[in-house]
């Protein structure tokens with residue numbers, strides 16, 4: 001007879017089913033396993049376009065440009081979900097099917113596992129010589145030997161759940177001249193199976209936590225200039241998004257003030273550290289001063305506040321042609337590169353009379369002449385300079401369509417020109433005031449505070465996600481490393497006529513790669529019979 | 539000597555020692571193979587299979603009998619002698635093979651020591667753990683691969699992997715020191731984190747384990763070609779090309795004497811599985827630690843950025859491999875190819891993906 005192989009899940013509870021039931025059960029398992037395998041391969045394959053093609057959720061600007069560059073081909077990819085792979089119908093279909101198969105596959109196994117745990121260990125097979133790994137030793141007292149074997153196997157608490165389950169029978173012997181024999185059957189398969197079940201159930205848990213989290217989460221972005229503050233409410237965010245089950249009323253109205261933002265760069269201009277010193281005022285408590293760093297978010301109201309970016313927000317005052325202050329505020333400029341060459345837009349709609357004003361500015365924190373143009377040499381404000389161009393006309397703010405504050409809509413604006421008719425442009429330094437052409441007024445750069453871009457995100461599913469992940473990891477380790485062994489001991493109850501000792505025979509069944517199984521069998525036999533072996537024998 | 543120079547000198551020395559170790563492992567392998575063949579011929583008229591099975595038993599007697607041989611066996615690592623499992627790796631230990639083994643181990647372990655010094659010096663030079671860009675990833679990853687093999691080799695004789703692993707490490711170190719080399723710099727704020735240390739360290743360790751497994755799997759696939767032998771050329775052009783390649787491999791492996799010392803495909807499959815299982819658990823941990831780190835640094839635990847996509851693909855492919863092993867008709871060749879595919883994805887993840895795909899992870 002072929003050696004029985006149990007390195008295959010399909011035979012885990014083989015002894016308990018008839019040949020027909022066994023066949024059917026195995027067939028079902030094998031087919032669903034094959035389906036699981038194919039779905040897993042599909043999942044891997046389907047993910048790859050998500051890393052090759054630009055994706056809407058990751059980078060909308062690139063994706064839009066990609067579609068424009070590629071004509072119908074780009075539109076086709078967009079329509080078929082290739083530009084949002086992980087939200088596409090086909091990707092969803094694959095993982096939903098996979099998890100359906102997973103649940104359909106694991107639930108019956110949980111039932112079998114549970115039943116096995118409470119039903120007696122299968123008896124010792126009639127013949128041990130079928131098994132490859134055997135050993136034997138002599139003992140004078142069989143009953144005592146079996147007792148020590150049993151206590152050796154179940155030394156640990158919860159042993160039946162985590163390790164060996166043992167039964168000892170007295171049964172008629174097939175051996176000639178022996179009437180009854182003692183048979184010990186130990187089943188050490190539970191832990192591995194338990195681990196496997198925990199692992200797969202935890203995967204379901206991870207998916208469930210992610211799904212619930214996406215319904216309850218919210219996230220908002222806010223830019224705060226040094227000295228300013230921000231209140232946690234949907235209107236105060238520059239952008240805000242939330243899951244379908246999120247309710248606005250659940251926001252706690254705390255107040256966050258950015259006292260100072262420290263940015264440290266090394267000599268080459270590489271960022272070394274960003275720290276936002278903030279004051280947090282929660283309702284009905286005293287304000288607390290604290291810090292937010294790139295890897296150290298601030299925990300508040302069930303969520304976390306991250307320091308996501310930073311830059312310069314020059315304070316600018318514009319006086320209009322009538323001599324009234326038309327604009328005075330800090331304007332966040334967007335850094336364009338590693339040395340914080342930043343661009344900003346100043347919109348001045350509220351002039352006393354005449355046309356509205358707009359400005360496009362470039363800030364160079366450490367201006368330097370590279371021989372052709374002015375560039376920034378370092379992100380710190382060592383030699384700050386601002387290059388400015390002005391526009392007059394209609395800013396287009398009254399149309400009712402929300403405008404991007406970082407973009408100047410030039411369609412109804414004309415550039416300011418100097419006396420010679422050239423486009424007016426100046427370079428200025430902090431504290432300087434420049435006259436605008438045609439007596440349109442003045443533009444003053446007062447100061448250059450920093451701003452921080454903060455991101456608040458709350459996701460109540462995170463603790464559950466973490467728990468499920470840990471469950472998956474532990475279950476996986478158990479399912480791969482816990483041994484899967486069956487061990488048997490058989491011996492005649494009384495010594496054969498004339499003899500003083502009896503021979504205890506042992507056999508162990510384990511997957512081929514389980515190198516420790518034979519050792520374990522020998523150790524159990526040693527414990528039972530008090531045999532002393534020389535180490536070399538191992 | 540400055541830490542930077544020390545690091546470079548010791549790493550180059552380690553690469554050279556690995557190259558020597560690779561040669562010595564190859565010699566050891568062919569010596570062992572020669573002795574197997576001799577033993578088989580010595581067994582006379584008996585059929586080749588029984589002779590092969592009998593050979594290791596005879597070796598044991600020989601070693602047990604002569605004191606000199608026993609001493610030699612102790613010197614060459616008595617532990618492995620005791621723990622040896624299965625006849626396949628029960629390699630005979632005789633002078634020729636032993637000298638090569640001694641040289642291989644000496645070169646490999648001293649290379650490993652210098653490699654470690656090089657890593658520490660690099661760490662001192664840069665002021666942070668030496669795994670924050672591709673150069674550092676390469677030098678640390680190759681260190682782990684050799685270390686994993688070294689640890690296993692101290693306990694049981696896996697000579698057949700030696701040349702592959704040290705060869706891989708030589709090439710990796712060489713490419714690292716020449717092509718990928720980058721002066722040490724400070725870390726970007728996003729990378730300053732306990733989780734960087736954990737996430738990347740475990741990623742490198744699992745990569746090292748997967749490398750050793752991939753060497754075993756490659757040998758396993760070659761072993762299949764060898765036992766299958768040459769086959770007839772049939773079918774279309776592409777099929778014929780495939781058969782030609784396989785026949786070439788079959789001829790080569792049958793002619794190469796050192797292949798005599800390579801264990802059977804089943805044995806290699808078991809070795810690769812054990813390593814892949816360890817690697818998979820570590821990779822699972824890597825992905826999870828990465829998610830925790832991303833949650834801390836970027837405010838989202840998973841964002842499908844290219845690096846994350848590929849980590850996920852690798853994970854799913856290795857999971858598919860583990861399932862394939864328990865699926866009828868997939869154990870053996872097909873699951874071996876799956877693990878090779880997963881390994882290729884792993885290598886892609888830190889070459890192609892680092893260099894050509896843009897995402898938050900572009901720190902290389």
Ligand code: HEM
Pocket residue numbers: 008009032033034036040098099101102103105106196200203476479480857860861864
């Ligand atoms: C989300 C997709 C899945 C993943 C990531 C996954 C992962 C894994 C991993 C890593 C193992 C190895 C553990 C071990 O060998 O004990 C495993 C084993 C197993 N999986 Fe899955 N699995 C998935 C879906 C499924 C499905 C759909 C089925 C149902 C057919 C299934 C059935 C099994 C079984 C029966 C084993 C045990 C194999 C053995 O005894 O070695 N899994 N799975």
